[in-house]
Amino acid sequence: MSESWPIIHFTINGRVRAVQAPPMKRLLDVLREDLHLTGTKEGCGEGECGSCSVRMNGELVNSCLVPVLQAGDADIQTVEGLATNGMLHPIQRAFLNCGGAQCGICTPGMLMAAAQLIERNPHPTMAQIREGLAGNLCRCTGFMRIFESVLAAATHAPEAALEESENAR
Amino acid sequence: MRGNEEAHELIAPGSLPAVLDLLASAPGEWTPIAGGTEVMVAFAAGRLSAQKLVNLWGIPDLRFIRATSNSIVIGACTTFLDLRAHGDLTAKFPLIAKSAGWTGSIANQSRATLGGNLANGSPAADSSPALLVYDAEIEIVSKHGSRRIPYSKFHIGYKRNVMAPDELLYAIHLPRRFADHRHYLRKVGTRRAMAISKVALAATALLKKGVVSEIRLAAASLAAFPTRLFKTEAVLLGQPLTKETVLAASRTLLAEAQPIDDIRSTADYRKHVAVNLLREFLLELSTEGASR
Numbered sequence: 001m002s003e004s005w006p007i008i009h010f011t012i013n014g015r016v017r018a019v020q021a022p023p024m025k026r027l028l029d030v031l032r033e034d035l036h037l038t039g040t041k042e043g044c045g046e047g048e049c050g051s052c053s054v055r056m057n058g059e060l061v062n063s064c065l066v067p068v069l070q071a072g073d074a075d076i077q078t079v080e081g082l083a084t085n086g087m088l089h090p091i092q093r094a095f096l097n098c099g100g101a102q103c104g105i106c107t108p109g110m111l112m113a114a115a116q117l118i119e120r121n122p123h124p125t126m127a128q129i130r131e132g133l134a135g136n137l138c139r140c141t142g143f144m145r146i147f148e149s150v151l152a153a154a155t156h157a158p159e160a161a162l163e164e165s166e167n168a169r
Numbered sequence: 170m171r172g173n174e175e176a177h178e179l180i181a182p183g184s185l186p187a188v189l190d191l192l193a194s195a196p197g198e199w200t201p202i203a204g205g206t207e208v209m210v211a212f213a214a215g216r217l218s219a220q221k222l223v224n225l226w227g228i229p230d231l232r233f234i235r236a237t238s239n240s241i242v243i244g245a246c247t248t249f250l251d252l253r254a255h256g257d258l259t260a261k262f263p264l265i266a267k268s269a270g271w272t273g274s275i276a277n278q279s280r281a282t283l284g285g286n287l288a289n290g291s292p293a294a295d296s297s298p299a300l301l302v303y304d305a306e307i308e309i310v311s312k313h314g315s316r317r318i319p320y321s322k323f324h325i326g327y328k329r330n331v332m333a334p335d336e337l338l339y340a341i342h343l344p345r346r347f348a349d350h351r352h353y354l355r356k357v358g359t360r361r362a363m364a365i366s367k368v369a370l371a372a373t374a375l376l377k378k379g380v381v382s383e384i385r386l387a388a389a390s391l392a393a394f395p396t397r398l399f400k401t402e403a404v405l406l407g408q409p410l411t412k413e414t415v416l417a418a419s420r421t422l423l424a425e426a427q428p429i430d431d432i433r434s435t436a437d438y439r440k441h442v443a444v445n446l447l448r449e450f451l452l453e454l455s456t457e458g459a460s461r
Binding site: 002021022023024025026029045046047048050053059060061062064065066067069070072113116117130131132134135136 | 172174175177178179180181202204205206209210212213214222224226227250273274275276277279280361362363
C-alpha cells in the first residue's frame with residue numbers, strides 16, 4: 001500500500017467504508033480484494049457480460065468499468081446487499097423457485113440487473129425483461145428460466161406477460 | 170496483458186474550470202475520462218496508452234439537458250439513459266433516444282456519455298448518424314474560450330477530430346427545425362442488443378408536392394468516421410421519388426460508401442445493406458408523401 005494513494009469513502013450495502021487504493025483500481029477489484037465482497041464476479045472484464053453488475057447511486061453499472069476514484073462518496077449496492085434482515089430479495093427467491101441459477105457465475109449480475117429492472121418497472125413485459133438483461137450473459141440456462149424468474153418476481157405479473165413468455169418458448 | 174492500476178494516474182479536479190486549467194497547463198498530457206466505457210476496456214486489456222487521466226464523471230457543469238425555444242443543448246457528460254429519459258428530446262429528436270437505447274446494455278447506458286461517444290470517434294458510433302441528420306453543432310471549450318462547429322466537420326480521420334489538446338467537448342446543440350421531417354434510423358448488427366454496427370443509416374427528409382425538398386443522410390461504419398452522405402443527398406434533392414431517382418441514389422451510395430472488411434462484416438455486405446436501408450427509407454418517405 002502506498003501512502004500517496006487517495007482514501008476513498010463510499011457507502012456499501014448501507015455501511016460507510018473507506019479504502020486506500022490506486023485511483024484507477026477497478027471498483028470490481030476493490031470490492032473483491034479490499035472489501036472481500038466476492039459475490040460480485042468478473043467475467044469478461046470489458047463491460048460485455050454483466051457478471052460484475054452492481055448498483056451505484058441507483059444506477060446499474062459494470063463495476064469492471066468503474067475506476068474506484070469515480071465511486072467516491074457513492075452509494076453502492078452489491079449482491080450481498082440484496083437480502084435484508086435475513087430475508088431474501090423477491091428476485092432471489094424467484095431464482096431459487098424457478099431454477100434461474102445453474103453454475104452461478106452470472107447469477108449475482110443477473111440478480112442486480114433484474115432487481116434494477118423491477119424497481120424501475122414493477123410490471124415488465126417479456127420484451128422489457130429481455131432488454132433489461134441484454135447486458136448479462138449466461139452460458140448455462142438458455143435464459144428462459146432466468147426470464148421466468150424475473151416474471152415471477154415482478155409483483156402481480158400481468159397475464160399478458162405470462163402469455164408472452166409461453167409464446168416465446 | 171492485464172492493465173496495471175499503478176501505472177496510471179487519475180485525478181479529479183472537480184470542476185470544469187479546474188479541468189480546463191489542467192488541460193491548458195500541459196496540453197496533450199491529460200486524457201479525459203467520463204463514464205469509462207472505452208477507457209476502462211482499454212485499461213483492463215493492458216492497452217491504455219494514456220498515463221495521466223483527468224476525471225470528468227460527476228462534474229455537474231457537463232451533465233445537463235437544456236431546452237430552449239430554438240434548440241436543445243446536451244452537456245457532453247450526459248449519459249445515454251439521461252437522453253432516453255428526457256421527454257422533450259425523445260419527442261422532438263426521436264432518433265437520439267432510439268440510438269441511445271441500442272447503445273450497449275443498461276449498465277453501459279448508465280455510464281457511457283454522449284460526449285464520450287463522439288470524442289472517442291469510433292466509425293461505428295451509435296449516436297453519430299442521428300446527430301448528423303439533425304445538423305448538430307459541437308461546442309468545444311478551453312481555458313481561452315469556446316467555439317462551435319458543425320458536427321459534420323468534427324471528425325477528420327479514423328479516431329481523429331478537430332479538438333486541440335487543451336480543448337474539451339462541452340456540449341451538443343440540436344436546432345429545432347425537424348418537426349415536420351420524416352425521421353429514419355436503422356442499425357444492422359449481429360444481435361439486437363449489445364452489438365456494434367455492421368452498418369447504420371440515419372435520415373431526415375421533407376417531401377413537398379412529391380418532390381424531395383430537404384434531405385440529410387448519414388451513416389456509421391461506411392467510412393473511417395461517421396459521415397454525412399452528401400453525394401447521395403444531392404442526387405435526391407429536388408427530385409420526385411421515382412424508380413429512376415431511387416436507382417440513381419442507390420448507385421451513388423454504392424460509390425460514395427467507403428467501408429472496410431473487418432471482424433464484424435465485409436465491405437461488400439456493408440455497401441449492399443446500406444443501399445437496402447436507403448431504399449427502405451425512401452419507400453417509407455414516398456408512402457407517407459402519397460398519404461398527405
